[in-house]
Amino acid sequence: MSGRGHKAVTPPPEFQAAERIAPSGTRVAVINKEGFERVFDFTTMPVPAPMQRSLAQVFAEQSFNWNSHASGESYWQALRAFARFLSSQGHPAADLDGLTAATMRLWRNNNQNTPGGCEALAKVRTLLQRDPRLSSGPVSEELARRAPRCTTAPSKQSYDASDREVVVKAAERQFRSALLRIRANSAVLARFRSGELEEADRDWQLGRVLQHLADTGDVPRRSAKDAPYDVGLLGGRTRECTWGRLFLTRQELTALAVLMTDLYGWNLSVYDRLTVPTTAPTAGTTATVTYNVLVEKRRLGAGRWFIEENYTDTGAGSAGRLITQALEATRHGxxxxxxxxxxxxxxxxxxxxxxxxxxSDLDRPRPVGPLCFGVSKSDGMSWARAHGIGSPFQRARRTTVAREGKPLQHSRGTHESVYVLPDRHVQKAAETVIAAGAQDALQLARDLTFRGQLTNVADPDHQETATADCADETSSPWLTSEDMCGADFLLCLSCRNARVHTGHHPRLALLHQQLLSMRSVWPDKLWRQRWDDSFQRLVDLRAKVNEVTWDAALARVTDRDREIIAHLLKGELAP
Structure with a gap:
């Protein structure tokens, strides 16, 4: 099925797939989704001829999984690096079956510490595993090892607030200026087409030029006798005064793409095949419009290339307003x-x-007349040089992903490993969160530990409670409006005023034993809500007293201890 849901056309009965590999065995043709062919010549590889043919064969087999020349280029560069490595050994193997495990281990060790090297390892491993001669033996065992994930921090980081503002403001100024220019000329053209203008009127003459521009992509030149124009009418010979009146320049289109990346998190490859958004009804109102955008992401794999995203234009500052402006600026084109x-x-x-x-990149859309589509890497670099900033797309996308805090057209694993964890600005922003979490963990640890003091004998000035003695009830952390302690007796063990002496050991050991027996029969959720905190404090207290002393105290439990514990477990001693 196509992106718009149309059924694929069945090929004619006489159809035959094009041969991927030439009879010589060293030239491989890769055909992209648009049907364009690119030939990779393996005779340029610095390895013996038999190995050239073997590498070409596995390359051709893998090429059936590709839909772009870029995929072929990435594997081609990986193989070239592998061929250069083999040739540097002095006496390279004549063919793939001559490779040794030691050679493959050296290749791995030489490349596992850089992002480009890790990528080459993975691609060469994929290709070599296609050769049946490497399906067993020491080399196959070496190939069975997965290529390591490079842990080097990415060179591109997200923007901080000031840098992002510089980039966004530059793009806004350029695109806004182009939009106003096209909007003003479109108004003149609309009036000309509707017949509102008089022929003697200057705007009528301009409208005739604009009509010619809309129909052909260029203003009529002096040689066009049907619609001559003079420089005074258009105000000059620059692109803004001529064909730029109705069309965006490549730089202005790049500025629009920068704004879209900042707002939507799209990467550069999306813009080459971004179709015109469709509109959907907005529930409950007719004053707004919702755009359904089909974002193509070929790396997701066949059958999952397209992601639908909805953006609503509710006015200035809304997510859909930029799409409305993009439709207006590109409508004549x-x-x-x-x-x-x-x-x-x-x-x-x-x-x-x-x-x-x-x-020259045949993966990108072909020009139509004077028009081009999408934004290339060279467009991005040219735009960046013109504004004195670095290439914006990778960093702008990282910034948007960090700001949104969720995956945008990529997997959760990629989101965390590529966009979040290595980013310095995310790490900096997380410091306060981590510190707060550490404080919460510390407080939780304190809440689940015995915070009082251990004594050998009772102090007659202390007040006895059900589980401990209280040294100062008026300084309790849980004071009531009458300045009295309002804590449950089980909370006494988490109070700094608690004093536990040897006379309390039998009663507390019995409580610990009773809670331990209850734990296996209570539902986990109810146990955590009601008893787990108290149980954890008793476990902590048992370790501080000494497990042997604690367990021995069970032999001294009295009937009064049993009665008090029974009341505690029933909640009958709550203050």
Missing amino acids: RALAASLAPGTDLLMVARQFRTGDVD
Whole structure:
């Protein structure tokens, strides 16, 4: 099924899949999702010819899992690194069956400490496991070891508040200026199309130029006798005065993408194939509009490429307002693209500075007339240089993920291991949370421990309670409005005023024994709510008194002790 839910077309009966590997056995063709072919020539690998053919064979078999040339390029670079490593050994193996476990261990040790090396290890391991000659023996055992996950901190970190503001403000200024320019010219064009303007009017002449621009992607030049124009009418020869009146430049489209990444957390690859959002009814109101955005994430695997996200435009500052503005800024470009290539439904469209330019990356959408689609890495770097900042997309995405605190188009594991744990700003922000958690843990530990004092004999000035003696009732942590202690008798053991002497041991040992027998029959939830804290304090007290002394005290339990414990367990001694 396609992203929009249309059934795939069945190939004709005479269809045959293209051969991936040439008869020579050293040239492999990788065909991307759009049907474009790229050939990888293994004769350039610095290894013997038999190994070149073997590497080409496993590469070709793996290529059936790829839908982009970028995947082929990543595996190709990993194999080139592996071939250079083998050639550096002086006498490389003639073929894959000549590899030794020692060679593979050295390859692993040389690459396991860098992110690029770990990626190369994983890819080469995947390819070599496809060769049946390496399915057994010492080399297969070495290949069975999973490539290590590199623990090196990523070079790209999220923005702090001031750096993020610099990037967002630069993008807002550029896109806002373009939007206002296109909005003003669109108003003139709309009036021209509706017939509101007089032919003698200057706006009518401008409207005629804008109509030509909307239909062709360029203003009429001096050679166009049907609609000549002069520089004075347009105000100059710059792009803002000519074709930029109705179309975004690539830099302005990049600024829009920066704002979207900051707001929605999309990465750079999303913009190349971002289709025009559909609208959905908003419950309970007609003054707002909700956009259904189909985000393509090919790394999720076949059948899970598309994620639906909804954003509602409720006014300035809302998540959907930027999509409304994007639709307005690109509407003439989208209309022209649909007329030149029916079926084109991409949102991120810009007018090329030089018509006829073709991106060498065949994974990206092809230009349509003077229009191009999406945002390339070079666009991002060019935009960053123009504004004197670093390439914004990776850092902006990290910042958004950190701000939202949840996965955005990626898995929970990736969210935690790649975006959260290595990020310095997340670590800094977590310091107060960790400190508060440590304080809570300390307080909990205090609450579950005996906080009074152990004495050998009773003090006649202390007041006896059901479980201990009280040294000062008026300084209790649980004072009532009458300045009297309002604690349950079981809480006495968590009070600093408690005094436990040898005369209390039999009674407390009996209470501990009774609670221990109750624990196996009470439901866990009820046990934790009612008895667990008291039981933990008794366990702590038993360790402080000495387990042997504590258990021996059970032989001295009196009827009065049993009566008091029975009342405690029934809740009949609560104050």
